[in-house]
Amino acid sequence: VPTSTTTYTVIGTDGNGCTDTDQISVTVNPNPTIDAGSDMTVCDGTTITLSGSGANIYSWDNGAVNGLAFIANNTTTYTVTGTDGNGCTDTDQITVNVTTNPTVDAGNDITVCDGTSITLSGSGAGIYSWDNGVTDGLAFNATTTTTYTVTGTDDGCIGMDQITVTVNSNPTVNAGTDITVCDGTSIILSGSGASNYSWDNGAVNGLAFNANNTNTYTVTGTDANGCIDTDQIIVTVNPNPTVNAGSDITVCDGT
Secondary structure, three states: OOOOOEEEEEEEEOOOOOEEEEEEEEOOOOOOOOEOOOOEEEEOOEEEOOOOEOOOEEEEOOOOOOOOOEEEOOOEEEEEEEEOOOOOEEEEEEEEEEEOOOOOEOOOOEEEEOOEEEOOOOEOOOEEEEOOOOOOOOOEEEOOOEEEEEEEEEOOEEEEEEEEEEEEOOOOOEOOOOEEEEOOEEEOOOOEOOOEEEEOOOOOOOOOEEEOOOEEEEEEEEOOOOOEEEEEEEEEEEOOOOOOOOOOOOOOOOO
16 A cells, blocks of 8 residues: 555566566555534524535535535434545544424413403423513413414524414493482393393392482493403482471361
């Protein structure tokens, strides 16, 4: 195995003892020093490019093509063979460590009433970032139906998930027009604009009762979605007059 450029001389002797000489020069070209690059750690699905250096032509195993981007899905050691202009070769290796992305969960879709305070919290990663102005774990009032996307980061790798918050409109409840009645008058309070009604101060929706005192009655109406609204009505109760017919009298016929 020649290790350096050398000229070799051969002396040939025939059967008569006569000789002749000739020479051959063996030129030994150094092999290139190939560099596949430094080992790397990436997240699953990251696009990477492997490029060798130190030669003219490069051939990679495991389906990699020199200088051509591809998606890394599994931890793999890639070997590159570099060939220089003299046809001499060398090899080098690079290990691409692929880290699994976190499985992020935004939670189950929810349905709420307009103005309800909700809190969105991601799980499955270390750091969370939400779109649409939401901060992870911080309560806010839901006013419109929106799909929120959370991005979770763990050791530089990310995962994403979505949650849809459906916001139902609150009903517009009407307790009726304020009324003025006389003491002891029977009245009926009935709300409108919802499905079910609950009154304070002992009133029952649609049920007659005697009004004895001036009072403000609040009705809470609930619709089919469980959303509520309130309204008030003032019942002013006027006292009845105290009428005096006078004392009983006794008179003679024809008086």
